Amino acid sequence: MAPERIYHMNESIKLILIVRNPVIRTISDFTQVHYTKQAKNKTQIPFASVAFSKSGLLLENYKPVRNSLYSKHLLRWLKYFPLDQILIVDGDHFISEPLAELRRVERFLHLEHEIHSSQMYFNRTKGFFCFRHADGKPPKCLGETKGRSHVEIGEAAENNLRRQFAPYNEKFFSLIGHRFDW
Numbered sequence: 001m002a003p004e005r006i007y008h009m010n011e012s013i014k015l016i017l018i019v020r021n022p023v024i025r026t027i028s029d030f031t032q033v034h035y036t037k038q039a040k041n042k043t044q045i046p047f048a049s050v051a052f053s054k055s056g057l058l059l060e061n062y063k064p065v066r067n068s069l070y071s072k073h074l075l076r077w078l079k080y081f082p083l084d085q086i087l088i089v090d091g092d093h094f095i096s097e098p099l100a101e102l103r104r105v106e107r108f109l110h111l112e113h114e115i116h117s118s119q120m121y122f123n124r125t126k127g128f129f130c131f132r133h134a135d136g137k138p139p140k141c142l143g144e145t146k147g148r149s150h151v152e153i154g155e156a157a158e159n160n161l162r163r164q165f166a167p168y169n170e171k172f173f174s175l176i177g178h179r180f181d182w
């Protein structure tokens with residue numbers, strides 16, 4: 001639905017897709033669900049019971065899982081847009097070297113380099129890079145719901161996720177002509 005609508009709005013639009021290791025993305029999403037439930041005093045459900053069937057199969061419709069099946073989503077966009085209109089940003093690399101990924105975004109959009117290395121600094125308390133405005137305004141980190149410690153889902157669940165994401169990852173790599181170390 002969305003790709004078709006956007007295509008009709010502007011078929012030469014440039015799209016940016018940010019991805020990270022889908023296992024970590026799923027746990028990150030589940031962590032978000034966990035804290036939202038906690039804030040509402042709702043019962044927490046263990047990861048394995050919502051993400052896997054009784055026999056251990058990945059439940060592809062569980063949102064944190066579904067949104068991490070990149071090949072499925074990308075295929076829908078590729079029906080309307082060629083790959084060279086889509087920039088794939090490496091979200092894991094963005095965490096450790098944000099400026100390098102931001103430069104790629106600037107190049108893709110044919111923008112001048114507006115962000116300088118002096119504006120990105122590592123905030124030890126946050127454990128992530130934060131941003132200094134050029135005009136001397138106070139520096140800005142992302143909010144406290146970004147970059148929290150993840151809920152422990154256990155090694156077996158992580159391995160199960162890794163194994164069942166693998167074919168989707170392979171499909172994604174072949175669609176984009178590039179591999180990630182997931």
Ligand SMILES: Nc1ncnc2c1ncn2[C@@H]1O[C@H](COP(=O)(O)OS(=O)(=O)O)[C@@H](OP(=O)(O)O)[C@H]1O
Nearest residue numbers: 028029031094095128129130141142145146147148
């Ligand atoms: N500089 C900086 N500061 C804080 N967080 C950073 C930063 N760069 C990347 N990230 C990662 O961004 C993740 C949150 O982005 P999301 O796309 O999940 O946000 S959103 O909830 O969809 O709005 C968030 O995921 P979690 O660590 O799981 O919270 C971060 O790992």
